[in-house]
Amino acid sequence: MSTGTADTAEESAPADDQSEQQEPREPETALETARRQLEHAAVHLDVDPGVVERLKHPTTVHRVAVPLERDDGSVEVFTGYRAQHDDVRGPYKGGLRFHPHVSEEECVGLSMWMTWKCAVMDLPFGGGKGGVIVDPKQLSETEKEKLTRRFAEELRKFVGPKKDIPAPDMGTDAQTMAWFMDAYSMQEGETIPGVVTGKPPVVGGTEGREEAPGRSVALVVREAADYYDYDLDGLTVAVQGYGSVGANAARLLDDWGADVVSVSDTGGAVYAEDGLDTHAIPSFSEEPNAVTGYAADTDGAHLLDDGNDILELDVDVLIPAAVGNVITVDNADAVRADIVVEGANGPTTFAADEILAERGVHVIPDILANAGGVTASYFEWLQDINRRTWTIEEVRSELEAEMLKAWNAVRTEVEDKDITWRDAAYVVALGRIAEAKSVRGLWP
Numbered sequence: 001m002s003t004g005t006a007d008t009a010e011e012s013a014p015a016d017d018q019s020e021q022q023e024p025r026e027p028e029t030a031l032e033t034a035r036r037q038l039e040h041a042a043v044h045l046d047v048d049p050g051v052v053e054r055l056k057h058p059t060t061v062h063r064v065a066v067p068l069e070r071d072d073g074s075v076e077v078f079t080g081y082r083a084q085h086d087d088v089r090g091p092y093k094g095g096l097r098f099h100p101h102v103s104e105e106e107c108v109g110l111s112m113w114m115t116w117k118c119a120v121m122d123l124p125f126g127g128g129k130g131g132v133i134v135d136p137k138q139l140s141e142t143e144k145e146k147l148t149r150r151f152a153e154e155l156r157k158f159v160g161p162k163k164d165i166p167a168p169d170m171g172t173d174a175q176t177m178a179w180f181m182d183a184y185s186m187q188e189g190e191t192i193p194g195v196v197t198g199k200p201p202v203v204g205g206t207e208g209r210e211e212a213p214g215r216s217v218a219l220v221v222r223e224a225a226d227y228y229d230y231d232l233d234g235l236t237v238a239v240q241g242y243g244s245v246g247a248n249a250a251r252l253l254d255d256w257g258a259d260v261v262s263v264s265d266t267g268g269a270v271y272a273e274d275g276l277d278t279h280a281i282p283s284f285s286e287e288p289n290a291v292t293g294y295a296a297d298t299d300g301a302h303l304l305d306d307g308n309d310i311l312e313l314d315v316d317v318l319i320p321a322a323v324g325n326v327i328t329v330d331n332a333d334a335v336r337a338d339i340v341v342e343g344a345n346g347p348t349t350f351a352a353d354e355i356l357a358e359r360g361v362h363v364i365p366d367i368l369a370n371a372g373g374v375t376a377s378y379f380e381w382l383q384d385i386n387r388r389t390w391t392i393e394e395v396r397s398e399l400e401a402e403m404l405k406a407w408n409a410v411r412t413e414v415e416d417k418d419i420t421w422r423d424a425a426y427v428v429a430l431g432r433i434a435e436a437k438s439v440r441g442l443w444p
């Protein structure tokens with residue numbers, strides 16, 4: 001975080017000039033992982049190498065200074081980014097993160113994953129991602145609002161319902177999106193709900209957006225369990241991260257009969273052999289850091305020695321749903337789950353992915369598994385444009401239909417080409433993007 005220094009708002013050159021020949025460090029940055037995944041998957045598709053090369057780079061990265069007057073009267077200047085990766089299929093789309101580890105490189109990597117995610121789901125969007133380097137837990141509600149409004153003002157020229165549509169991600173939520181939409185609309189002189197998605201329904205948000213990424217993770221777990229002949233009833237599941245994605249996935253799987261034996265947050269991981277009562281554990285937005293309290297108060301539940309041990313539990317399905325780079329070369333051999341369903345973006349490094357593949361662990365990638373979030377965002381965008389609201393039942397049923405369509409498209413590539421789920425998801429996405437580029441005649 002920069003304090004008291006005036007980084008002027010500026011548009012920086014694409015953050016992409018590192019040597020691609022260097023041996024990647026472990027853990028890799030999101031950008032390194034995204035590029036290596038792209039190269040790996042492109043081999044399985046007859047696609048112009050020029051297109052692949054272009055897709056390793058973002059179109060633009062906006063870097064802005066976000067000054068904030070704190071409640072005590074002092075002024076701090078935070079740095080924010082918006083990376084815009086590719087828009088051949090439609091406006092840039094992707095979340096905004098408030099987190100101390102936000103960086104330009106991370107935003108670029110995450111924006112690349114958004115491009116693939118939207119293409120896997122066949123949504124008319126490209127990929128974007130942004131954020132502010134800040135720990136939102138250290139800000140009061142008023143400070144969060146002021147920071148969000150100023151960030152929206154700095155990004156105003158670069159976003160819009162037909163240009164780039166932000167949404168929630170780590171450390172941001174529906175309230176953040178409402179402030180962002182209000183600040184943007186005030187500058188534009190009219191209410192423009194479609195500038196962001198993930199808003200509260202009362203200001204143009206859709207029902208079901210908050211639960212959607214977790215719901216899609218649960219749907220994918222259900223399909224993967226069925227594909228690999230596991231019974232959903234009694235399926236053992238561990239979930240790292242008990243926020244928007246993790247808690248919604250855990251609770252739905254619990255409702256469907258799975259045994260969610262462990263969940264975690266930054267305070268630690270709680271374990272109960274017979275399954276946890278997931279509804280009794282408050283999620284991050286309901287009460288941050290509540291997992292440890294639940295463990296202390298509940299018979300039959302205990303904390304694991306180290307929160308990260310959750311990744312090495314002997315369960316049928318592991319759902320990393322917190323942050324990136326948690327499965328690395330250091331622990332990939334110790335993962336004992338049969339199936340990993342990625343709730344977070346980029347939880348598995350490229351090298352760890354190879355280890356898991358060699359060991360026969362099936363990894364269902366983020367760009368498919370957590371795509372329910374952006375799919376519900378698409379539904380919200382449609383509702384905003386049409387000034388018409390959908391019921392929660394409509395959202396859930398359309399979401400399930402879209403997820404099954406994407407799952408089947410990816411499964412077909414897995415079976416036809418005998419490749420991993422990640423490569424298959426990339427093949428589906430890349431095929432659509434390359435075709436769009438070819439038809440539009442965009443070059444490079």
Ligand SMILES: NC(=O)C1=CN([C@@H]2O[C@H](COP(=O)(O)OP(=O)(O)OC[C@H]3O[C@@H](n4cnc5c(N)ncnc54)[C@H](OP(=O)(O)O)[C@@H]3O)[C@@H](O)[C@H]2O)C=CC1
Nearest residue numbers: 170171213241242243244245265266284289322344345373
């Ligand atoms: N929200 C969305 O719409 C979407 C989010 N994602 C991705 O899902 C992931 C989680 O996002 P989201 O659920 O929104 O985030 P939230 O901010 O709602 O929750 C994050 C959760 O992860 C926990 N956490 C953070 N670091 C660790 C760690 N090292 N070990 C264990 N738990 C940890 C937090 O714990 P604590 O409470 O202690 O801070 C919190 O419970 C991110 O990778 C995000 O990009 C993907 C698709 C859509």
Ligand SMILES: O=C(O)CCC(=O)C(=O)O
Nearest residue numbers: 094095167169373374377
């Ligand atoms: O809903 C969206 O637009 C994007 C959500 C997101 O950031 C993600 O899927 O990683």
